[in-house]
Amino acid sequence: MAETTATAMIEVDGLAKRYGDIEALQGISFKVNKGEIVGFLGPNGAGKSTCLKIMTCFIPPSAGKVRIGGKDVQEHSREVRHKFGYLPESAPLYTDMIAYDYLKYIGQLRGLSGKKLAERLELVASKCGISNVLGQIVGTLSKGYRQRVCLAQALIHDPEILVLDEPTVGLDPNQVVEIRSLIKELGSERTVILSSHILPEVLATCDRVIIIHRGRLVANGTPEQLQREQMSNPPVVLRLQASETVTEAKVLEVLRAQEWVEAARARPVGIPGELEFELRGKGEADLRSLAVTLASAQKWALLEVRRELLDLEGLFRKLTQE
Ligand code: ADP
Ligand code: MG
Numbered sequence: 001m002a003e004t005t006a007t008a009m010i011e012v013d014g015l016a017k018r019y020g021d022i023e024a025l026q027g028i029s030f031k032v033n034k035g036e037i038v039g040f041l042g043p044n045g046a047g048k049s050t051c052l053k054i055m056t057c058f059i060p061p062s063a064g065k066v067r068i069g070g071k072d073v074q075e076h077s078r079e080v081r082h083k084f085g086y087l088p089e090s091a092p093l094y095t096d097m098i099a100y101d102y103l104k105y106i107g108q109l110r111g112l113s114g115k116k117l118a119e120r121l122e123l124v125a126s127k128c129g130i131s132n133v134l135g136q137i138v139g140t141l142s143k144g145y146r147q148r149v150c151l152a153q154a155l156i157h158d159p160e161i162l163v164l165d166e167p168t169v170g171l172d173p174n175q176v177v178e179i180r181s182l183i184k185e186l187g188s189e190r191t192v193i194l195s196s197h198i199l200p201e202v203l204a205t206c207d208r209v210i211i212i213h214r215g216r217l218v219a220n221g222t223p224e225q226l227q228r229e230q231m232s233n234p235p236v237v238l239r240l241q242a243s244e245t246v247t248e249a250k251v252l253e254v255l256r257a258q259e260w261v262e263a264a265r266a267r268p269v270g271i272p273g274e275l276e277f278e279l280r281g282k283g284e285a286d287l288r289s290l291a292v293t294l295a296s297a298q299k300w301a302l303l304e305v306r307r308e309l310l311d312l313e314g315l316f317r318k319l320t321q322e
Contacts, residue, residue: 009034009161009191010055015064017050017215024050026215027064032208034160037187039202040195042212043312048195049089051212052165055193056084068161082110085154089165095139099130099149102138103156110157120156128152128182144175151182162186164194168201180205199312203227211319218319230315234307236287238277239269241301248275254298255279260290274303 008031017025025047032038040048053059055066057077066073073080094102103125107117125131128148133141138149147167154162167183168176183205186192196202202209203223211219211226219226240246248266255264255277263280281287288305295302310318 007034008032009036009069010193011065011067011070012051012055013065013067015051015054015066016062017047017054017059018062024215025054025061025064028212028215028217029064030210030217030220032191032193034191035187036208037184037192037194037206039206039209040193040212041197041199041202041209041312042195043197043316045214046197046212047215048197048212049165052086052163052193052195056086056163057081058086082157083160085157085159085162087150087154087162087164087167089169093138093146093150095137097138098134099136099138099141100134102149103134103152106153107156112157120158124152124155127155127186129178142175144171144178147171147175147179148182151179151186155186159190161191161193164192166195166197168196168198176201197312199230199315211316213316213320218316226315229318230310231307233281233284234309236279236281236291237267237304237306237308238279238291238295238302239304240275240277240295241303242273242275243301246275246300251275251277251300254294258290258294260285260287278308 010032012031013029015025015028016023028047028051040051042048050059054061055073057073057080060074068080068083071080097105100121103121104117107121112120125134128151130145130148130152133145138146141149151167154164164183168179171179180201183192183194194205203226206223208222209219209226210217240251252264252266255261260281261279262282265278267276267278269276279287279291288307291305292302
């Protein structure tokens with residue numbers, strides 16, 4: 001899919017990483033522009049964390065290059081590290097420290113001190129919604145609040161680029177919604193890269209989605225492009241009331257005789273007296289209305305018609321087949 005030619009903030013070029021026999025990354029290239037929120041999507045083990053760790057100079061690549069603002073991260077690692085705020089996969093929180101002291105400590109590591117540090121600390125605490133828990137011991141905070149403290153530590157030095165590795169893992173649904181909206185807000189003033197193994201999450205949060213599968217990049221596009229991919233020609237599921245005349249064999253015969261049906265198969269339902277069929281169509285027509293019209297003409301008792309959108313695994317299969 002198309003990539004803009006504007007000066008890229010981040011350029012990843014042919015990145016590969018080997019851990020012994022495991023090829024975690026097998027030559028990944030992409031660009032991220034200033035101000036974008038980019039989502040890294042892939043199942044567990046795809047190589048997301050590895051790629052983020054190389055970009056933030058935590059581990060070296062086996063091959064390939066990462067440039068930040070045109071500078072190689074290997075050659076300018078000190079300078080480049082400063083541009084990043086990083087929320088690692090398992091947040092490295094000092095659980096017996098008071099939240100305020102923890103943030104102060106991280107701020108000092110990031111080179112801040114005195115009034116500047118106090119100002120930044122107050123600002124990020126307010127932005128991350130933790131001002132009222134700064135006096136608490138980190139270990140006593142809820143998982144959602146701990147995650148906010150982690151975000152605050154990633155932001156303390158006002159980095160240009162924020163890298164968040166699976167920021168919503170382990171949060172309850174309300175906390176997930178809060179963290180997502182916080183990420184969106186943070187993304188309005190800086191470049192954000194986040195990883196996730198949850199398709200709806202990246203579709204909801206990101207301007208662009210990069211899909212990684214088994215160490216390779218399989219897609220790079222806007223959520224709209226991916227959604228179109230996900231929605232194009234999905235199978236339709238039809239559920240009918242069985243009767244003496246409405247049997248699996250009879251219905252399949254009728255379905256397969258329709259010129260708009262490419263393939264039809266029965267699926268197990270587990271409810272006595274109900275039948276379920278999966279249809280694939282020819283072309284782009286929405287099969288749902290055709291199926292409803294057919295059911296009515298055949299006097300079938302129609303219980304349900306629905307499109308079956310691809311889940312992440314289905315989307316991968318589709319993307320990797322093409
Ligand atoms: P993701 O973050 O997408 O789940 P990772 O980047 O953590 O994927 O892992 C990619 C692959 O590399 C996996 O097969 C994982 O087991 C392997 N891997 C990751 N880190 C190490 C390591 N330090 N040593 C050996 N293998 C590793
Ligand atoms: Mg990971």
